[in-house]
Amino acid sequence: MTSLLDVRDLHVTYSGGGGDVPAVRGVHLSLDPGDTLGVAGESGSGKSTVALALLRLLPAGTRITGEILLEGEDVLRMRWGRLRAVRWAGASVVFQGAMHSLNPVQRIGEQIAEPLLVHALVKPDRVGARVADLLEQVGLPASRRRDYPHQLSGGQRQRVMIAMALACEPRLIIADEATTALDVMIQAQILALLERLVDESGIGMLMISHDLSVLAATCDRVAVMYAGRIVEQGPAGEVVHEPAHPYASALSAAFPRIGDPASRLAPRGLPGDPPDPAQAPSGCVFRPRCAVAETVCATVDPPLWPVRPDRDGRSARHAACVHVGPGGGPERTDSARDGSARSGPDPGGPGPGSAEEEEETSR
Numbered sequence: 001m002t003s004l005l006d007v008r009d010l011h012v013t014y015s016g017g018g019g020d021v022p023a024v025r026g027v028h029l030s031l032d033p034g035d036t037l038g039v040a041g042e043s044g045s046g047k048s049t050v051a052l053a054l055l056r057l058l059p060a061g062t063r064i065t066g067e068i069l070l071e072g073e074d075v076l077r078m079r080w081g082r083l084r085a086v087r088w089a090g091a092s093v094v095f096q097g098a099m100h101s102l103n104p105v106q107r108i109g110e111q112i113a114e115p116l117l118v119h120a121l122v123k124p125d126r127v128g129a130r131v132a133d134l135l136e137q138v139g140l141p142a143s144r145r146r147d148y149p150h151q152l153s154g155g156q157r158q159r160v161m162i163a164m165a166l167a168c169e170p171r172l173i174i175a176d177e178a179t180t181a182l183d184v185m186i187q188a189q190i191l192a193l194l195e196r197l198v199d200e201s202g203i204g205m206l207m208i209s210h211d212l213s214v215l216a217a218t219c220d221r222v223a224v225m226y227a228g229r230i231v232e233q234g235p236a237g238e239v240v241h242e243p244a245h246p247y248a249s250a251l252s253a254a255f256p257r258i259g260d261p262a263s264r265l266a267p268r269g270l271p272g273d274p275p276d277p278a279q280a281p282s283g284c285v286f287r288p289r290c291a292v293a294e295t296v297c298a299t300v301d302p303p304l305w306p307v308r309p310d311r312d313g314r315s316a317r318h319a320a321c322v323h324v325g326p327g328g329g330p331e332r333t334d335s336a337r338d339g340s341a342r343s344g345p346d347p348g349g350p351g352p353g354s355a356e357e358e359e360e361t362s363r
């Protein structure tokens, strides 16, 4: 079966006055229809850059290399017309902070209708009915279509964003911190809504959050990012509750767990700051903050390594640490010992989907 989304060796480098910023360095992700994949990590780890890269929404001049296969078709090599068709209809994004994404002087019904009209998916005389359906699907009465964004609460606005994202019946929804700005009760409602939509429609969802507990409660699988790389990925419950990588472990300990009152009493902070992507340390990039770092960690930048023998594709679990895995981890391999297992080539010259074509940064 072709994956819904297959990201292979993705590198993204921002360039600007201050020099190059290698924000994403060799990321691999895979998502099947009907599944939810969470991407976690601290601020600056590269989560949003991955989300934006998936639909080539990055600023002009940003270099992107690798492959982003959406139902087998490489987004990075699509012509502009095809890319426009894929946005909304193939995949759509729900961003954090609907107030900034919605037009404050346009009624929400008109805003939900816009992608339907642009993509000519519904006859003009059916648009009103489709907007009403979409509002009901996200738990809002159809009568709210006449409201302006300021007449809705934060949770209701986020529901409108989800209705817009669903309008063209995409196969993939990318939710980038979609519930972060909401209070806990509303957050739980929106997460339940997203889960229901995935279950009912069989779409895939990539959910990005700095909060591992949110991902544990919602996702099938989780990938943890640090300084532009995935340092651990596997089944959500295992990665969150029995993390193998010291960073995933610290991140997990930093958040109270949903349904575990004891964990609310003593959430532990993560000491130190993430590295500046332009000046990452040698060896393992987490080493300066790692409580279990050894001498070898200064020279070996470990690849993702099986935490245990894979039983099947869905339960596969990998971590990029010299301490994990059967046989003691990647420091035992020849390639890691001689340094050839490092994170792959630095982002090279302009790749497809970069520079000139990237005139749009938003839809």
Ligand SMILES: Nc1ncnc2c1ncn2[C@@H]1O[C@H](COP(=O)(O)OP(=O)(O)OP(=O)(O)O)[C@@H](O)[C@H]1O
Binding pocket: 014, 015, 016, 021, 023, 041, 042, 043, 044, 045, 046, 047, 048, 049, 050, 059, 210, 277
């Ligand atoms: N337009 C840009 N130009 C240059 N550097 C950028 C740009 N956008 C992001 N960065 C840098 O790229 C790195 C990754 O940022 P990104 O926003 O993807 O991280 P994040 O994990 O999503 O963080 P947050 O949760 O704060 O959004 C950071 O070092 C950030 O400063």
